Amino acid sequence: MDQIHMLLVEDNPGDVLLTKEALRDSKIRNNMTVVGTGEMALDFLYRRGDYEEASPVDLILLDLNLPGVDGYEVLEIIKQDETLRRVPVVVLTSSAAEADRLKSYNLHANCFVTKPLGAEAFFSIVRQIEQFWLNIVGLPPR
Incomplete structure (x- = not known):
């Protein structure tokens, strides 16, 4: 792939800024779209509303604690969809709870960080996530 398109689903502006900064000097060209709610993530992935022209994504960084539709619901919908289920989803959350980790994996998250x-x-x-998902493993074709 010439360029990687990531979707960051994160409602904390500080974490958005840190993630962007960490990926700024990436050796892999990446385009990152940021949305702050689960509803916006689903609209983006299904190209609804303001996101009708959205590009397909290669990797999703998903926070669990989102207003409205939470990360679990987003994850469940993605992994039940025939076309979206192949997109790797990295749960990137402040939670270290075993119950959250187990629930995420039961919903088929690709990893929990x-x-x-x-x-x-x-x-x-974030750089280790980038290294693993963009340099070591092969992402599925779009």
């Missing part, structure tokens, strides 16, 4: 405290640790985690 707890956001660390502190900017440098957060940068490191």
